[in-house]
Amino acid sequence: MILPGPAFPTSMRSRRDKTMGTRKVGRVVNADNALATKIDDGFRPRLAIVIPVYKHSVLMSEAVESALAQQADFGIAIIVVDDGCPFPETETIGSAYATAHDSVFYVRKPNGGLSSARNYGVDFALDLFPALEAVYFLDADNRITPTAMRDVLAYLNSRPEIAWVYPNIDKFGIGWNGSYQAPYSRLLHLTFDNICEAGSMVARRVFDAGIRFDETMKAGFEDWDFWLQCVSSGFEGANYPFFGFDYRQRAESMLRDSHRTKAAIMSYIREKHKKLFQPDTLAQWEHEESPRYAAIATGTYAVSLFTDPNAQHAKIDLETYIDRYWAALAEPDAHGTPPFMLWIAPAHLQALRKIGVIHNVLWHAERLAEKHHLVAIRLEHDSGRIEIRRIEAGAPDYMAKKPLAWMCSVDLFKACVDDISDEWIGSIRSRRPSPDTVELVIRGPFKAFDLDRTVLSATNGLLSTLGVFRDSAYRRGANQRWTWRGGYFPAIRSHHKLLREALGASPVTPRIVSKDQAPRIGFLLPIASFGGVEKVAYAMARELSRLGYETHLYVLAKSSCEMVFDPADFASLNFLMDDYPLWGGAHHFAGHDIMMAQDEGARVERLTGLLAGLDVVINCQVAPVNAILGELRRRGVKILDHVHVLDRTRSGRTAGHPYVALAYEHIYDVILTCSKQMVDWFHGMGVPNAKLMHIPNAPSFDLREAEVRTILRQRQRRGIQDRLQAIFLGRLDSQKGIERLYAAASLIKRRQLPIDIRLVGAEVLNEQGRGSWTERFAGLGIKLEPAIYSAKGLTDAFAEADALLLTSRWEGAPLTILEAQRVGCVPIVTDVGAVSELVEHDVNGLLLRAEDDNDVALELVAALERLLSEPHHLNRLSTKAAEDLASRTWAENLSPLIDRLEAWFPFRSEEIELRRTVTSSPGR
């Protein structure tokens, strides 16, 4: 019920009221009994002060008096909302104020909590006063100074980019003064505390956007939730340092009660504002508000401030940076510089960017800069692979060449600035620096031009910067705090730690969402060599990247990768660079050792940090990483497993990644398999069909149709030669059934069959001490040729061969078969694993169904003899194989996965589709 005071003659108005405008009030009760009030033209307040009252019957008079005492040249409506207070004097006093003062409105409603009372006041004010510009919330036991509203509204209006103004906290009663003067930080507001007091002035557009206090929140922190709603809607606030807000604090209060139940309330807030608490959002804010790195360009000394160097970021001159540095020393809660400093030439930064390792290099350097004084960064050319290597003091090649970049923490830099001697830091010019220095060497296909532009060295850059800082006039000062209020916020330079804590990750990969918002898919590989698992991952990444997805490669057990893929297929390459096991763990599942998140070896924080910012993770057979994927899934990341093969132990027990996948089944949204057989296996083992997706393999590298046609024409022209050309490609090990091949080769030699066997691959060391397969095959006149990795090399090899020999004991769905078939090379292969899904016996290849080694050898030789004797059959098989493979592409095979991705990320997929349409439209 609303009880506005009646009008009284002008002569009886107080002087104060005159300064705040005049009004005449009539009362109208509408049908809902929610009384509407008609205000005459005289009173057009620009500001409403909403004072919710519940059991502060007496102290409310201080709040109202402080509101009445405002020295403003604009109208202020004071709306006292009695939230059904059971104390009769609340109504008595509230009514008295409304009666006595023209600008005071006393309204009473059934008790609904603080949120409800504030909302009631807001709606009342918006309904009655169309010219309202802002609302100020004043709790009944607090006060404001006479100039507060005038100054704060002026400040709000002077900064159109902000939507609310919040005060410092000046508590009386139990006195305390806290400075909230830092630039407003959404990161801080989410991860540290509610940094905006409810006693803030809020611009009308916030309410026009429909934002209100959450009336279900009755146990406190409803104001925190309110600000987070504002943040969600794109609004931002700012502190006004001279606000004039007095906060009454007594030993017990609702706020204190709410701190007792903070965990439960925070849980509610986190759930409600899930999007705000996502790693992407927090990292984006870190980049915008408290960037993690200051990169000082050698040569120009321009300072770039970023978390993600690839995202748009601020650039300042060194002088401005120096100002901020010293301000941050004096008042670290309100001023800040990034916690890490980097001296690097822009060209070198660009070189790292080009090969996709820039984020990973920063991630490693950050971690190392926390353990060591300095991190020296060196770039070296290597056309065949990308590698990140750490070299510590004592290693033979330690500091062998001059670093191209340096990184250190700002704390270390400060120690150097404070140091009166150059001796210690100056030693970084030598190979034996006094500071604890670790070297980070990045090898990759850098262009000479990228590496040569080092006229001005990073070392000089660092030392010169130091000199400038030491010469600064600020250095002579005391670096003391000038703001008399205590610093409550954590140092701005430690905001990256808030991010780490919030994500349970350390360090956090410094990468934020790109502008196009493409879903980001990370492929996790144990190693990145020439194996089928990685080739499938590369092929999938290539296809997804073509479709507009952002793909990232993570290599967890090695810190290098062979360049058998186009670097452009991945937005980034990332190495864990740690002694990370490929297998094992302290727990056991179905005869397999597995690792859990709480195990020391799981490296939860580090891996969570490395994988931060992904929407989808595809685990390509990294067993221990399963331990941390559950945490990512809880944060909304889609987790996929890609399983290729059911291995066997030496005793023949089935084993391997499919079993590990069973152990962690609950964390996987989808399990991808390369065969129908594997789908059946998982289903039989208890995995729902809905979680299983068959992605048939396709050749790992692209060949243009014209190239294929040329090869097939050449094969036709070549016809049947005198000798049959057979080829084996792969490891010379037991899994590949090398004994069977050897037996078959021996038989061929004994029988003097016109068959040439080309053996391409690599011997596996320590293969049960059976001696060298290289030597044994050499005894048969078959020379082992080195492995072929390039697409062209493989194509040429298959093009020259009539048949591919594969005598494996177990397999998944080998890519070799598909790549051979594509160019008409007929596979003669043991019928194991999902091979029969690739080869239709006597149609596009030949299957060896024997199981005994000798029988396999005999069957293989028989198959070869048949092809020798029936050249037209060979030709028919070859032609059919090539035909079948012509339509087998990754684009086609990945379609179920792409459908699922589009279902998960519909908006983003539409964006991708739109982009594809635009970029592929005629005329572009």
Place this chain on the structure above:
Amino acid sequence: MISTTAKRNQDVHILDQMRRGYVKKPAILYSGQPSNTICALAGDAYALLKIKRVTDDHLLTRDMAGLDQRLTEAPIQIAAIIAFDQGERELVDRAGDWLHKRSSGATPAPQLIASDDVVGFSASILDTTRQLAQRNAELTTSLFRQLADARQANEDLQNRFAALEAFIDRAGLQPFDVAFINPPVEDELEPNVLATAGNGGISQILPVASTGVSAIALHIGKATPRSDAILRATLQTVEDGRLIETWSMPAADLHAGWMTLALRKTIAGLRRTLRLIISVEGHGADLPTLSLGNAQPLPLFRLQDTDLRQSISSSSLALQVYVGLPGVVPPTPGTFAAHSKRDRAEQGLREMTVPQDVLSQAYQVSLDAEPSVFDGVRYLDSERVVSCHPPAFGNTVAKIAGGCPVGALRISANLLVAHEKARDVEFALLACGSDDRVLGLLAGTADPQPGEGFSGWVRVPAQQPRFASLYLDAPAREESDLYLVTRMVEPGNHDFAWARFSNIHALAQG
């Protein structure tokens, strides 16, 4: 037949016999003849009084029962004054004047209402009632305001007395202390900020909260003894725009060195931000130079042009801010009192640094009963600090012979524990003439004698700069020794306790 005189005498007699009335009910005073409806409306709630006569000293009325009353006091509440007949208007107006003179000013204006105008009558009564309610509400809220003021005053007094009691109960506390120092920096250019500022002068946000501030010292770099200008200093609180104090200072009276602006009393109440504004009155072509401190990285605290609210320097004013207990005024003579001129009879004060060659002679003295073998005292020439590493148990005492100069009133030093891993250390400054006095003064078992001073123990957490001052009760007549003392707050672990005294300086008279 009754003569005129007799008639008058009879009237007087009748008047004398007239009952003196006092009306507590809300009264409706009228003349003429109201309708019965109006009379019924008034009912028992109101006293319906017909005005019969108005004289200087009374009002003669007749109530509904026909009883005449002589009113010498206005009724407590007057609901209406009504003429029901145009011909009675004059009488009613006179009654209104009479009542107005005897009431608090809330008397309703006389009205003319037709004798059967029930609506007009009701409206008149209601309006008066509304005005009454209004007045009561204003009164009520006024009382709330007074009550709130009283509550706040009570809280303030509670805090002030508690501070005083704490001072009385605890030995060694200083009633007056330096809260902040921004020392002047020599600048060859000596920019005269007063000359470059606009008419509003310069303004400086102070780094100390208002509560307890009792004086502010500014540093004059270059005096202008022949200047006619008058500097006007104003101290305001920023959050509420309150004017705290003003000073007028003839430029000719300002001498090079520190100039103290003393407040009439220590600022009390809630803690606010202070802004000091200095402007020039009159034509000041020849203005003294206010010294600036070191470069200021915090934009908010850079010296501003008052009118433009923009920085006019990359530094702050060189200044000292003094705080004192409630009611305490700065002990130093030679200050500018608020609204007064400097007393020329007083001698000046000067802030002086204890010379490096004196500090460099600092050495450790063993005073404990079981002297420690721990060697903790060093003068670090490069940093110009006296390092005084406390032992695990007991005190480390550094003695600086002659460290307390003649005329000293106060010795101050910056304190720092320069390692983040250190535990809290307590620091003390002591001035006395004999080693034998040191332990007693430190323990509080001996009181300072003339020429002696003790700062009290100041607790310093790792890497958090603090400040300590000792005061002598009168200017030192002769040079005495200065002792720098440190001890661990929790004895036992003194690892990394890199305790350092720096910026040791004295306020001396003469």
